[in-house]
Amino acid sequence: MTCRNNLRQAALSLCNIILHHFYNPYVPGFKSVSAIIRSDLPQIMSDLQGFKSLLEGFKCESPENTDKAEIARYKVSKKSKTTSKSPIKKENRRVEKINTTNLPDLAPSLASNLIVLFIGYNPGVQSSIDQHHFAHHSNLFWKLFRQSKLLEKVVDVIQEKNKDPHIENPNLEKLLENGCTAENDNELVNYKIGFSDLVLRCTRKADELASDEKYNNIKRLITEIQETEAQNVVLIGKGIWETIIKYYSVEMNIKFKLDKDNFHWGEVGGGNNSTYNKIINYIYSEFSPLKPKIYVFPSTSGLVFGIPFAEKLQLWETMVNNI
Known part of the structure:
Protein backbone atom coordinates (compact mmCIF):
# COMPACT_ATOMS: atom_id res chain seq x y z
CA MET A 1 0.00 0.00 0.00
CA THR A 2 2.90 2.44 0.78
CA CYS A 3 4.36 2.01 -2.72
CA ARG A 4 0.99 2.73 -4.30
CA ASN A 5 0.53 5.93 -2.22
CA ASN A 6 4.02 7.17 -3.13
CA LEU A 7 3.35 6.71 -6.84
CA ARG A 8 0.05 8.57 -6.53
CA GLN A 9 1.80 11.45 -4.75
CA ALA A 10 4.50 11.66 -7.44
CA ALA A 11 1.93 11.72 -10.23
CA LEU A 12 -0.01 14.54 -8.58
CA SER A 13 3.18 16.51 -8.02
CA LEU A 14 4.19 16.23 -11.70
CA CYS A 15 0.70 17.29 -12.83
CA ASN A 16 0.87 20.35 -10.62
CA ILE A 17 4.20 21.39 -12.12
CA ILE A 18 2.89 21.06 -15.67
CA LEU A 19 -0.36 22.89 -14.98
CA HIS A 20 1.32 25.68 -13.06
CA HIS A 21 4.08 26.43 -15.52
CA PHE A 22 2.73 25.37 -18.90
CA TYR A 23 -0.88 26.44 -18.80
CA ASN A 24 -2.18 29.99 -18.51
CA PRO A 25 -5.81 30.03 -17.35
CA TYR A 26 -6.36 33.46 -18.86
CA VAL A 27 -5.13 32.64 -22.35
CA PRO A 28 -6.46 29.61 -24.27
CA GLY A 29 -3.81 26.99 -24.93
CA PHE A 30 -0.29 26.66 -23.63
CA LYS A 31 2.38 29.33 -23.16
CA SER A 32 4.99 29.59 -25.86
CA VAL A 33 8.34 27.90 -25.23
CA SER A 34 10.14 31.23 -25.32
CA ALA A 35 7.82 32.66 -22.66
CA ILE A 36 8.48 29.66 -20.44
CA ILE A 37 12.25 30.05 -20.81
CA ARG A 38 12.13 33.78 -20.09
CA SER A 39 9.83 33.75 -17.07
CA ASP A 40 9.39 30.29 -15.51
CA LEU A 41 12.57 28.31 -16.14
CA PRO A 42 14.22 28.91 -12.73
CA GLN A 43 11.05 27.96 -10.92
CA ILE A 44 10.53 24.93 -13.16
CA MET A 45 14.03 23.70 -12.38
CA SER A 46 13.41 24.13 -8.68
CA ASP A 47 10.13 22.23 -8.81
CA LEU A 48 11.62 19.42 -10.89
CA GLN A 49 14.49 19.09 -8.43
CA GLY A 50 11.92 18.64 -5.68
CA PHE A 51 10.11 16.04 -7.78
CA LYS A 52 13.43 14.17 -8.25
CA SER A 53 13.98 14.19 -4.50
CA LEU A 54 10.47 12.82 -4.00
CA LEU A 55 11.18 9.94 -6.38
CA GLU A 56 14.53 9.14 -4.75
CA GLY A 57 12.85 8.96 -1.39
CA PHE A 58 10.40 6.22 -2.50
CA LYS A 59 10.72 2.78 -0.88
CA CYS A 60 8.29 0.14 -2.09
CA GLU A 61 7.88 -2.43 0.62
CA SER A 62 9.14 -5.94 -0.13
CA PRO A 63 6.85 -8.95 0.41
CA GLU A 64 8.66 -9.56 3.70
CA ASN A 65 7.55 -6.15 5.00
CA THR A 66 4.05 -6.22 3.56
CA ASP A 67 1.21 -6.37 5.99
CA LYS A 68 0.62 -10.02 6.97
CA ALA A 69 -3.12 -9.53 6.91
CA GLU A 70 -2.85 -8.35 3.31
CA ILE A 71 -0.92 -11.50 2.35
CA ALA A 72 -3.39 -13.70 4.18
CA ARG A 73 -6.31 -12.07 2.39
CA TYR A 74 -4.62 -12.64 -0.96
CA LYS A 75 -3.99 -16.29 -0.19
CA VAL A 76 -7.62 -16.82 0.80
CA SER A 77 -8.84 -15.34 -2.46
CA LYS A 78 -6.48 -17.59 -4.44
CA LYS A 79 -7.72 -20.62 -2.53
CA SER A 80 -11.35 -19.72 -3.13
CA LYS A 81 -10.74 -19.88 -6.89
CA THR A 82 -9.60 -23.48 -6.56
CA THR A 83 -12.53 -24.56 -4.45
CA SER A 84 -14.98 -23.18 -6.99
CA LYS A 85 -14.19 -26.04 -9.39
CA SER A 86 -16.82 -28.70 -9.92
CA PRO A 87 -17.14 -31.57 -7.39
CA ILE A 88 -16.86 -34.14 -10.19
CA LYS A 89 -13.42 -32.85 -11.18
CA LYS A 90 -12.28 -32.89 -7.55
CA GLU A 91 -13.64 -36.42 -7.20
CA ASN A 92 -11.76 -37.46 -10.34
CA ARG A 93 -8.52 -36.06 -8.94
CA ARG A 94 -9.12 -38.00 -5.72
CA VAL A 95 -9.81 -41.21 -7.63
CA GLU A 96 -6.64 -40.80 -9.68
CA LYS A 97 -4.56 -41.14 -6.50
CA ILE A 98 -6.15 -44.44 -5.43
CA ASN A 99 -4.20 -47.62 -6.09
CA THR A 100 -6.94 -49.92 -7.41
CA THR A 101 -4.77 -53.03 -7.10
CA ASN A 102 -5.57 -53.00 -3.39
CA LEU A 103 -9.33 -52.77 -3.91
CA PRO A 104 -11.50 -55.93 -3.85
Whole structure:
Protein backbone atom coordinates (compact mmCIF):
# COMPACT_ATOMS: atom_id res chain seq x y z
CA MET A 1 0.00 0.00 0.00
CA THR A 2 2.90 2.44 0.78
CA CYS A 3 4.36 2.01 -2.72
CA ARG A 4 0.99 2.73 -4.30
CA ASN A 5 0.53 5.93 -2.22
CA ASN A 6 4.02 7.17 -3.13
CA LEU A 7 3.35 6.71 -6.84
CA ARG A 8 0.05 8.57 -6.53
CA GLN A 9 1.80 11.45 -4.75
CA ALA A 10 4.50 11.66 -7.44
CA ALA A 11 1.93 11.72 -10.23
CA LEU A 12 -0.01 14.54 -8.58
CA SER A 13 3.18 16.51 -8.02
CA LEU A 14 4.19 16.23 -11.70
CA CYS A 15 0.70 17.29 -12.83
CA ASN A 16 0.87 20.35 -10.62
CA ILE A 17 4.20 21.39 -12.12
CA ILE A 18 2.89 21.06 -15.67
CA LEU A 19 -0.36 22.89 -14.98
CA HIS A 20 1.32 25.68 -13.06
CA HIS A 21 4.08 26.43 -15.52
CA PHE A 22 2.73 25.37 -18.90
CA TYR A 23 -0.88 26.44 -18.80
CA ASN A 24 -2.18 29.99 -18.51
CA PRO A 25 -5.81 30.03 -17.35
CA TYR A 26 -6.36 33.46 -18.86
CA VAL A 27 -5.13 32.64 -22.35
CA PRO A 28 -6.46 29.61 -24.27
CA GLY A 29 -3.81 26.99 -24.93
CA PHE A 30 -0.29 26.66 -23.63
CA LYS A 31 2.38 29.33 -23.16
CA SER A 32 4.99 29.59 -25.86
CA VAL A 33 8.34 27.90 -25.23
CA SER A 34 10.14 31.23 -25.32
CA ALA A 35 7.82 32.66 -22.66
CA ILE A 36 8.48 29.66 -20.44
CA ILE A 37 12.25 30.05 -20.81
CA ARG A 38 12.13 33.78 -20.09
CA SER A 39 9.83 33.75 -17.07
CA ASP A 40 9.39 30.29 -15.51
CA LEU A 41 12.57 28.31 -16.14
CA PRO A 42 14.22 28.91 -12.73
CA GLN A 43 11.05 27.96 -10.92
CA ILE A 44 10.53 24.93 -13.16
CA MET A 45 14.03 23.70 -12.38
CA SER A 46 13.41 24.13 -8.68
CA ASP A 47 10.13 22.23 -8.81
CA LEU A 48 11.62 19.42 -10.89
CA GLN A 49 14.49 19.09 -8.43
CA GLY A 50 11.92 18.64 -5.68
CA PHE A 51 10.11 16.04 -7.78
CA LYS A 52 13.43 14.17 -8.25
CA SER A 53 13.98 14.19 -4.50
CA LEU A 54 10.47 12.82 -4.00
CA LEU A 55 11.18 9.94 -6.38
CA GLU A 56 14.53 9.14 -4.75
CA GLY A 57 12.85 8.96 -1.39
CA PHE A 58 10.40 6.22 -2.50
CA LYS A 59 10.72 2.78 -0.88
CA CYS A 60 8.29 0.14 -2.09
CA GLU A 61 7.88 -2.43 0.62
CA SER A 62 9.14 -5.94 -0.13
CA PRO A 63 6.85 -8.95 0.41
CA GLU A 64 8.66 -9.56 3.70
CA ASN A 65 7.55 -6.15 5.00
CA THR A 66 4.05 -6.22 3.56
CA ASP A 67 1.21 -6.37 5.99
CA LYS A 68 0.62 -10.02 6.97
CA ALA A 69 -3.12 -9.53 6.91
CA GLU A 70 -2.85 -8.35 3.31
CA ILE A 71 -0.92 -11.50 2.35
CA ALA A 72 -3.39 -13.70 4.18
CA ARG A 73 -6.31 -12.07 2.39
CA TYR A 74 -4.62 -12.64 -0.96
CA LYS A 75 -3.99 -16.29 -0.19
CA VAL A 76 -7.62 -16.82 0.80
CA SER A 77 -8.84 -15.34 -2.46
CA LYS A 78 -6.48 -17.59 -4.44
CA LYS A 79 -7.72 -20.62 -2.53
CA SER A 80 -11.35 -19.72 -3.13
CA LYS A 81 -10.74 -19.88 -6.89
CA THR A 82 -9.60 -23.48 -6.56
CA THR A 83 -12.53 -24.56 -4.45
CA SER A 84 -14.98 -23.18 -6.99
CA LYS A 85 -14.19 -26.04 -9.39
CA SER A 86 -16.82 -28.70 -9.92
CA PRO A 87 -17.14 -31.57 -7.39
CA ILE A 88 -16.86 -34.14 -10.19
CA LYS A 89 -13.42 -32.85 -11.18
CA LYS A 90 -12.28 -32.89 -7.55
CA GLU A 91 -13.64 -36.42 -7.20
CA ASN A 92 -11.76 -37.46 -10.34
CA ARG A 93 -8.52 -36.06 -8.94
CA ARG A 94 -9.12 -38.00 -5.72
CA VAL A 95 -9.81 -41.21 -7.63
CA GLU A 96 -6.64 -40.80 -9.68
CA LYS A 97 -4.56 -41.14 -6.50
CA ILE A 98 -6.15 -44.44 -5.43
CA ASN A 99 -4.20 -47.62 -6.09
CA THR A 100 -6.94 -49.92 -7.41
CA THR A 101 -4.77 -53.03 -7.10
CA ASN A 102 -5.57 -53.00 -3.39
CA LEU A 103 -9.33 -52.77 -3.91
CA PRO A 104 -11.50 -55.93 -3.85
CA ASP A 105 -13.39 -57.34 -6.82
CA LEU A 106 -17.13 -56.74 -6.86
CA ALA A 107 -18.94 -60.07 -6.63
CA PRO A 108 -22.03 -60.66 -8.80
CA SER A 109 -25.45 -60.57 -7.16
CA LEU A 110 -27.28 -63.53 -8.70
CA ALA A 111 -30.19 -65.90 -8.15
CA SER A 112 -32.03 -68.50 -10.17
CA ASN A 113 -34.81 -67.61 -12.62
CA LEU A 114 -33.85 -63.95 -12.92
CA ILE A 115 -36.28 -61.70 -14.75
CA VAL A 116 -33.60 -59.09 -15.41
CA LEU A 117 -29.81 -59.39 -15.28
CA PHE A 118 -27.83 -56.16 -15.54
CA ILE A 119 -24.23 -56.42 -16.75
CA GLY A 120 -21.80 -53.56 -16.32
CA TYR A 121 -18.37 -53.17 -17.88
CA ASN A 122 -16.36 -53.44 -14.64
CA PRO A 123 -16.61 -51.91 -11.16
CA GLY A 124 -15.45 -48.35 -10.60
CA VAL A 125 -13.56 -47.25 -7.52
CA GLN A 126 -16.65 -46.25 -5.52
CA SER A 127 -18.45 -49.48 -6.34
CA SER A 128 -15.42 -51.49 -5.22
CA ILE A 129 -15.11 -49.54 -1.97
CA ASP A 130 -18.84 -49.72 -1.15
CA GLN A 131 -19.28 -53.25 -2.61
CA HIS A 132 -22.41 -52.18 -4.46
CA HIS A 133 -23.11 -51.89 -8.18
CA PHE A 134 -23.21 -48.49 -9.90
CA ALA A 135 -22.45 -46.82 -6.56
CA HIS A 136 -20.91 -43.51 -7.61
CA HIS A 137 -23.15 -40.52 -6.94
CA SER A 138 -22.76 -39.24 -10.52
CA ASN A 139 -23.90 -42.54 -12.07
CA LEU A 140 -27.37 -42.33 -13.60
CA PHE A 141 -28.18 -46.04 -13.26
CA TRP A 142 -30.40 -45.84 -10.18
CA LYS A 143 -32.18 -42.72 -11.41
CA LEU A 144 -33.08 -44.59 -14.62
CA PHE A 145 -34.01 -47.67 -12.57
CA ARG A 146 -36.48 -45.67 -10.48
CA GLN A 147 -38.00 -43.55 -13.25
CA SER A 148 -38.52 -46.51 -15.58
CA LYS A 149 -40.52 -48.20 -12.77
CA LEU A 150 -38.69 -51.47 -13.34
CA LEU A 151 -39.23 -52.79 -9.82
CA GLU A 152 -42.97 -52.12 -10.00
CA LYS A 153 -43.21 -54.07 -13.26
CA VAL A 154 -41.15 -57.01 -11.98
CA VAL A 155 -43.21 -57.25 -8.79
CA ASP A 156 -46.41 -57.30 -10.88
CA VAL A 157 -45.00 -60.12 -13.02
CA ILE A 158 -44.03 -62.18 -9.96
CA GLN A 159 -47.43 -61.70 -8.33
CA GLU A 160 -49.26 -62.65 -11.52
CA LYS A 161 -47.10 -65.73 -12.02
CA ASN A 162 -47.54 -66.91 -8.44
CA LYS A 163 -51.23 -66.00 -8.37
CA ASP A 164 -50.38 -64.15 -5.18
CA PRO A 165 -51.26 -60.46 -4.79
CA HIS A 166 -48.72 -59.98 -2.03
CA ILE A 167 -44.98 -60.62 -1.75
CA GLU A 168 -43.99 -61.13 1.85
CA ASN A 169 -41.16 -58.73 2.40
CA PRO A 170 -41.39 -55.83 4.88
CA ASN A 171 -38.91 -53.75 2.88
CA LEU A 172 -40.78 -53.94 -0.42
CA GLU A 173 -43.19 -51.09 0.35
CA LYS A 174 -40.25 -48.92 1.39
CA LEU A 175 -38.38 -49.72 -1.85
CA LEU A 176 -41.44 -48.98 -3.96
CA GLU A 177 -42.18 -45.75 -2.10
CA ASN A 178 -38.65 -44.32 -1.76
CA GLY A 179 -36.99 -45.91 -4.78
CA CYS A 180 -33.91 -48.14 -4.93
CA THR A 181 -30.28 -47.10 -4.57
CA ALA A 182 -26.97 -48.92 -4.92
CA GLU A 183 -27.29 -50.15 -1.34
CA ASN A 184 -30.30 -52.24 -2.37
CA ASP A 185 -28.61 -54.18 -5.20
CA ASN A 186 -28.12 -57.38 -3.21
CA GLU A 187 -31.66 -57.20 -1.86
CA LEU A 188 -33.12 -56.96 -5.36
CA VAL A 189 -32.33 -60.61 -6.11
CA ASN A 190 -35.41 -61.35 -3.95
CA TYR A 191 -37.37 -59.77 -6.80
CA LYS A 192 -35.45 -61.57 -9.56
CA ILE A 193 -33.18 -58.66 -10.49
CA GLY A 194 -29.48 -59.53 -10.61
CA PHE A 195 -26.15 -57.80 -11.27
CA SER A 196 -22.80 -58.77 -12.72
CA ASP A 197 -19.94 -57.28 -14.74
CA LEU A 198 -17.95 -58.26 -17.80
CA VAL A 199 -14.82 -58.02 -15.61
CA LEU A 200 -15.11 -58.15 -11.83
CA ARG A 201 -11.83 -56.31 -11.20
CA CYS A 202 -11.92 -52.63 -10.27
CA THR A 203 -10.11 -50.00 -12.35
CA ARG A 204 -10.24 -46.22 -12.40
CA LYS A 205 -11.19 -46.24 -16.09
CA ALA A 206 -12.59 -48.97 -18.32
CA ASP A 207 -9.81 -48.56 -20.87
CA GLU A 208 -7.32 -49.83 -18.28
CA LEU A 209 -8.59 -53.37 -18.91
CA ALA A 210 -6.51 -55.41 -21.33
CA SER A 211 -8.27 -57.13 -24.23
CA ASP A 212 -7.20 -60.59 -23.04
CA GLU A 213 -8.68 -59.95 -19.60
CA LYS A 214 -12.03 -59.00 -21.15
CA TYR A 215 -12.09 -61.99 -23.52
CA ASN A 216 -11.14 -64.39 -20.72
CA ASN A 217 -14.25 -63.32 -18.76
CA ILE A 218 -16.81 -63.85 -21.51
CA LYS A 219 -17.26 -67.57 -20.88
CA ARG A 220 -17.83 -66.83 -17.19
CA LEU A 221 -20.46 -64.29 -18.15
CA ILE A 222 -22.20 -66.71 -20.52
CA THR A 223 -22.27 -69.32 -17.75
CA GLU A 224 -23.87 -66.83 -15.34
CA ILE A 225 -26.61 -66.08 -17.87
CA GLN A 226 -27.20 -69.81 -18.42
CA GLU A 227 -27.29 -70.71 -14.72
CA THR A 228 -29.57 -67.84 -13.71
CA GLU A 229 -31.84 -68.49 -16.72
CA ALA A 230 -32.15 -64.74 -17.08
CA GLN A 231 -35.09 -63.72 -19.25
CA ASN A 232 -33.73 -60.23 -20.00
CA VAL A 233 -30.00 -59.48 -20.17
CA VAL A 234 -29.21 -55.75 -20.16
CA LEU A 235 -25.68 -54.69 -21.11
CA ILE A 236 -24.91 -51.24 -19.68
CA GLY A 237 -22.44 -49.89 -22.23
CA LYS A 238 -21.82 -50.53 -25.91
CA GLY A 239 -18.25 -51.64 -25.15
CA ILE A 240 -19.54 -54.86 -23.55
CA TRP A 241 -21.43 -55.86 -26.68
CA GLU A 242 -18.47 -54.89 -28.89
CA THR A 243 -16.21 -57.17 -26.83
CA ILE A 244 -18.68 -60.07 -27.07
CA ILE A 245 -19.09 -59.62 -30.84
CA LYS A 246 -15.35 -59.48 -31.39
CA TYR A 247 -14.79 -62.56 -29.24
CA TYR A 248 -17.34 -64.66 -31.19
CA SER A 249 -16.29 -63.33 -34.61
CA VAL A 250 -12.77 -64.59 -33.89
CA GLU A 251 -14.15 -67.89 -32.59
CA MET A 252 -16.24 -68.26 -35.76
CA ASN A 253 -13.34 -67.07 -37.95
CA ILE A 254 -15.43 -64.20 -39.30
CA LYS A 255 -14.22 -60.68 -39.98
CA PHE A 256 -16.75 -58.23 -38.60
CA LYS A 257 -16.84 -54.91 -36.76
CA LEU A 258 -19.73 -53.01 -35.21
CA ASP A 259 -20.35 -49.59 -36.73
CA LYS A 260 -23.13 -47.00 -37.00
CA ASP A 261 -24.68 -48.84 -39.96
CA ASN A 262 -25.20 -52.20 -38.23
CA PHE A 263 -25.55 -51.21 -34.56
CA HIS A 264 -28.54 -49.73 -32.78
CA TRP A 265 -29.44 -49.24 -29.11
CA GLY A 266 -32.05 -51.41 -27.46
CA GLU A 267 -32.95 -55.04 -28.03
CA VAL A 268 -30.48 -57.04 -30.12
CA GLY A 269 -32.09 -58.55 -33.18
CA GLY A 270 -31.54 -59.35 -36.82
CA GLY A 271 -30.85 -56.66 -39.38
CA ASN A 272 -29.74 -56.18 -42.95
CA ASN A 273 -26.19 -57.43 -42.35
CA SER A 274 -26.08 -61.19 -42.86
CA THR A 275 -22.68 -61.55 -41.15
CA TYR A 276 -23.93 -59.72 -38.06
CA ASN A 277 -27.08 -61.85 -38.02
CA LYS A 278 -24.97 -65.01 -38.14
CA ILE A 279 -22.95 -63.94 -35.10
CA ILE A 280 -26.09 -62.94 -33.18
CA ASN A 281 -27.74 -66.28 -33.87
CA TYR A 282 -24.62 -68.09 -32.70
CA ILE A 283 -24.60 -66.12 -29.45
CA TYR A 284 -28.27 -66.87 -28.80
CA SER A 285 -27.59 -70.56 -29.43
CA GLU A 286 -25.27 -70.52 -26.39
CA PHE A 287 -28.34 -70.19 -24.16
CA SER A 288 -30.43 -72.90 -25.83
CA PRO A 289 -33.08 -74.03 -25.07
CA LEU A 290 -33.68 -70.65 -23.42
CA LYS A 291 -33.55 -67.55 -25.55
CA PRO A 292 -33.22 -64.46 -23.38
CA LYS A 293 -33.75 -61.00 -24.76
CA ILE A 294 -30.48 -59.11 -24.94
CA TYR A 295 -30.50 -55.31 -24.66
CA VAL A 296 -27.61 -52.91 -25.21
CA PHE A 297 -28.02 -49.61 -23.36
CA PRO A 298 -25.75 -46.56 -23.21
CA SER A 299 -23.37 -46.34 -20.28
CA THR A 300 -24.82 -44.65 -17.20
CA SER A 301 -21.44 -43.45 -15.94
CA GLY A 302 -21.13 -39.78 -15.05
CA LEU A 303 -17.95 -39.68 -17.15
CA VAL A 304 -19.80 -40.59 -20.35
CA PHE A 305 -21.73 -37.91 -22.24
CA GLY A 306 -23.42 -37.61 -25.62
CA ILE A 307 -26.85 -39.20 -25.21
CA PRO A 308 -29.55 -37.15 -23.42
CA PHE A 309 -31.12 -38.60 -20.30
CA ALA A 310 -34.58 -38.62 -21.93
CA GLU A 311 -33.34 -40.92 -24.70
CA LYS A 312 -31.75 -43.28 -22.20
CA LEU A 313 -34.95 -43.37 -20.19
CA GLN A 314 -36.98 -44.17 -23.28
CA LEU A 315 -34.80 -47.24 -23.94
CA TRP A 316 -35.31 -48.39 -20.35
CA GLU A 317 -39.06 -47.88 -20.51
CA THR A 318 -39.28 -49.90 -23.70
CA MET A 319 -37.45 -52.76 -22.03
CA VAL A 320 -39.72 -52.56 -18.97
CA ASN A 321 -42.84 -52.62 -21.14
CA ASN A 322 -41.56 -55.76 -22.90
CA ILE A 323 -41.15 -57.76 -19.68
